[in-house]
Amino acid sequence: ETGVTQSPTHLIKTRGQQVTLRCSSQSGHNTVSWYQQALGQGPQFIFQYYREEENGRGNFPPRFSGLQFPNYSSELNVNALELDDSALYLCASSLWRGAAGYTFGSGTRLTVV
């Protein structure tokens, strides 16, 4: 079975720009969640999609938005980038409620300058 694939692996953007990160979920998984991990910190939950509907959101502003597609792949969009958005962005896929665990990708390292 294939794991979770994220693209791109690294990205540099300028403050104020917009960025789209992509995630292909593991085969058979219908839930995708996104996390932001700052250096030296644990991942922070951004939002989660189950069968194309957002079913949970963490404490992130509306400029963080996402989509889940019929094949259960997903996008994370961030508008009006700020310097503090520099982080590792992780995508995880699972069955509903994390049954049998979440599979994480290796992440996208975003640097905002």
Place this chain on the structure above:
Amino acid sequence: DAKTTQPNSMESNEEEPVHLPCNHSTISGTDYIHWYRQLPSQGPEYVIHGLTSNVNNRMASLAIAEDRKSSTLILHRATLRDAAVYYCILSLTNSGYALNFGKGTSLLVTP
């Protein structure tokens, strides 16, 4: 949402057992206890999870206290490849049961 408390760091000798503690005194009756680990420059990796009974798999064992307010992840024989940050996690019950990470325990394994 309930939170977990873990030591910031622990150290172990190679080939010895490691017991990683976790406190979750505000856990609710339906919360699963999850353990993930993260190696440098990688995404978190599933280790084990359980609800009430102790659990074993090829990677580790999870011992859950009878009152469920604490748990212990047991690595039976630590190897150098087990050096990682270990996270004890409860679910975000109001957010689709996504994972509520804390800061984790950084495990150092010495030869």
